Amino acid sequence: MCGINGVFGLEHISGPEIIMERMNQRTAHRGPDAAGIRLFDNVVLGHRRLAIIDLSSDADQPMNTPDGRYCLVFNGEIYNFQEIRSELVSYDFRTDSDSEVLLAAYATWGPACLQKLNGMFSMAIWDDQEKTLFIARDRMGIKPLYYSFQDTSLVFSSEIKGLLASELVSPRLNHKVLDEYLAYQTVHDPNTLLEGVHMLPAGHYMMVNDSEHHVRQYWDCLESPLRKEFSGEVHTEIEKRLYDSVERRMISDVPIGAFLSGGIDSSIMVGIMSRMTETQISSFSVVFDEQEFSEAPYARMIADRFHTAHHEIELSPDDFLSLLPDSLQAMDHPSGDGPNTYVVSKVTKEAGLTVAISGLGGDELFAGYPHFLHAHNALSRPWIAQYPMVMRKLLASIVKQFKTGISGAKASRILTSLRMELEYIYPIMRESLLRDERQGLLNSTSKENPLAHKLSNFSDRWKQLPILSQISIAELETYLRSVLLRDTDQMSMAHALEVRVPFLDHELVEYVLRVDDESKYPHSPKRLLLDSVPGLLPDEVIHRPKMGFTLPWEQWLKADLREFAQRMIDHLDERRIFRPNAVRDLWKRFLKGDARVTWARVWPLIVLENWIEIYGVET
Template identity: 50%
Template sequence: MCGISGIIGIQSSAEAGPVLDRMNEAIAHRGPDDSGGVVEAGVALGQRRLSIIDLSCAGHQPMISPDGNLVLIFNGEIYNFLELKQELKEYPFQTQTDTEVILAAYKRWGRECVHHFNGMFAFVLWDKAAGDIFIFRDRLGIKPLYYYQHDNLLLFSSEVRALLSSGYVPRKLNKAALSDYLRYQTVHAPETMVEGVKMLMPGHGIHIKNGAYTFFQYWSPEKNYSREAEGKSYQEIKQNVQQLLLSAVERRLIADVPFGAFLSGGIDSSAIVGLMSQVAKKKVKTFAVTFEEEAFSEAKYAAAIAKKFNTEHTEIRLTPNDFLGLIPAALKAMDHPSGDGPNTYVVSKVTKEAGITMALSGLGGDELFGGYDVFKRMLTLQKNQWVAGLPLAARKLAGQAIHTLKPSVASAKIDELLRLPSWQLNYTYPITRQVLSDAYLQKLTNQSKLEPNRVQQLVAESRQLQALQPHKLPLLSQVSIAEIGTYMQNTLLRDTDQMSMAHALEVRVPFLDYELVEYVLGVPDEHKYPTSPKRLLTESLGDLLPMDIINRPKMGFVLPWQNWLKEEMFSFADQKLNNLGDRSAFNADELKELWSKFRRGDATVTWSRIWYLVVLENWLEENEIE
């Protein structure tokens, strides 16, 4: 696990060298153990290393093949590197690293090597003899890769800040992406908040040769989901899911550093800890951030799981004020604005301080196994498609009446749903995670017409791709793909990467093992229907989890943000919102009215609809974005 940076197209080494140094320094927090760089022939490649496998200096990067022809920089982990190493015995291995296995695999299979890797990664491989450069990002988008292309110049890095530090990237707001952020608290790849800076899409690569850039896709859930579950009994499917999960966890326990697991006491993290206890060669270390206030604390659930699996459990008890005190540092660590990052920052900080360098997380379980309310909601809407066939005027009246009688975020979304031209997934799903309605955003930003809804585009593109396949995906799998391709990849995974790597902590996510994802997406709805919380997951695990964990209320990471923004954080939030209102992209009066409604306790303006605007302004100021 590390950070990588590079420049292609600057012919002068004297010019490229200092630029690469600045980029490398900007991501020093990602790799405190080592740094390196290669600058020659219009190519500059740099890396910061966090040593996880083979801690010796043999793992130094850029890594060069024995014949001097291949140069590699790599961020991530290849979990099946030991099996691949056995298959690639003809290669003269010099290290025990997974990095070197990428070189060996490329030597054997060329660009097709990426299909052989099970892992999380972003890597750049330069084949000097052939004049080829390949850039790859992993299938599910666990590891980031940002780039800036202008004429024949290409800069890339694990973080936006490294690109900005280069001096080549204008610090300008991407106005087209602003609508996306205001709708969804994030910007969906390939766009970012900085004009000209893009994010390589998951499952994609770039081939560079003779100054020409070719972008290609090597994996997608729509094309690569498995049909193995078809025709199998529920019992067989459960056995397959259990084995795939166990293998996913076992693969992710390979490390030469102290490791553990985040444990909230929810289904996903408890399942990971339970499976770890079955395959780990030593006692599992677990970490739970808990709160003294009973309303916010999941301590009793985490403690019960730790006791059941006899883990070495560390309970890190915080008061809300402890958490509050860490928010400024969390905001400073934010590489790209997000409405939901400080939680991960705090958990990562205390875990790293407890001596852990790598931790497993239950991220992805909800998206894959139908753990969110949106899965039930989409099934309900599908069963009631006839409502969308009623006259629009009648639907509008009904929606307006519901929202007027009981003003709230939920009633506002019902009103929006009743105004839709269709209840197909690409119309209904985007509303579920939208923060502010388009009608309101037009007033907030003084725009008569907003940019197209990016989530709607992504879901529509996914459905078009599915339509080209010979077999139709189950509805719940379609919702999973929508969740994975939007909220999970562009909020949860981005936050996990930027906030954990701020502390040089590697986080591994077994639920996103691509073999498990491919299999579960092919499971029919009748085996996943959410009659109980994540039924397929919990029943595949047999009696691994206690029933009080399976049936416990879903809490999430709850904190008193509503009060903080009105009291302890009032001055900070007020200043940031005033500054945001001074920007030409916003209507200052409308922004002040939104802030006023929140302070008055208006049910239609929750804290999250304020906080992400505060985050945006803070990020713009920190990064000097015009």
């Protein structure tokens, strides 16, 4: 895991190595072990290294091929690098690193090498013969890659911080995506909250030269053939893919451990890891004093079952609160989440680990969230949309009367949707701040839901899949990638901790998306996952109530954080990004206990203003 930086198009740029030094320095937290810069005629590449495989300085980057034609900067891990290396028998390897295998693979096969890779990555490769830059991002979007075209130049980095450090990119607020940010506490790729700054979409690569650039998709989970499997075979195949995925992600030359919450996903990860090695696994749990929300007993049960070296990091809400300013400072792009991951990553790194295995992605792939069932129920009844709208509006008003608050408002909107199809239903279910609340804040809002357009790009093809798989794709393409994965990267890498996510192995994802709904959710969530690892977990963990990472945010915003929050709210309101006094009015409704304005609805506004101030964003 590392940080990569680069500038292509140096004709009108002075001091490119000085620029790259600034970019490298700004992303130094991602790679404290080594730094490097390589200057060519029309491109400069920079790298910050977090050494994980082949710790020798020979594996530092930027890395050249022996003939000097290709130069690589790479962030991530290629888990099947040893298999790929065995195919490259004519290449003269100088290291044991996955980075050099990646470089050799591109030198041999060009962009087609992407089809061979199993891993998480963002990369840039300069071809000094063809004078062409190649940049790419992994299939699932686990590793970020931001870029911006500035006149005749392209600037790219693992973080927005790196782009801004170049001083070639001016931070200007992207007003066009404010509605999307308020609705979903994030902005989905390829857009960001900065005008002119984009994310390379997952499963895509870009080729750039002096005359043109183009972006191409190299992976699409919908392209693999539709398969029908018998239930028994499905469980066996999933178990095999899951074990293979974990085994690949345990390759490391530095200490590796696991996050262990005591939930199903993290417990499965720890259980499989323990069966893959004779070395004792280190597991880490954050423990809070409040027994009502504590998952410690379940984590201890799993730790005892698999004989891990278990570390409980005891934190009080005050301890967490004291770390909040640092977590906000580390936030590369505003999000309604993130501080939780910052704290867990900090204490894990301080315990001596460089790599941690996470259960992230299990809920999204195996239908673990309640809205999977809600969406399935709605999508299984398309005939509802055939009733006259007058009748549906009447029913919606009754629902709102008996089901107050946000859930009732969402249910009534779904009942009055134009169609009972996923691109209409899912965006409503995932909304944080509802449409009428956003309209009260913004001077103008899009008539089309900002997420519906993104999902409509898939609608014609994903209808061949089971309904639950359609919902999984929506989750993978939106919430998982643009909230969970982005937050995990920016918050874990703030401490130079690499987080690996076995549930997002693309071979596992492709297979599970083809499994029928009855096998996936016969009577309870994650049944397919649990039946695929029989006997691995105790019944107490399997049947435990689902718990979140619960902290007293509402009380904090009304007490400990109130002065800070009020200052951010006032400053944001004064910027006139929103309607006059609209932000203050929403904040007042929260303080008065309005059921439709929970802390999660105002926190993204506070985060937005704090981010604007930290990065000097022009509004």
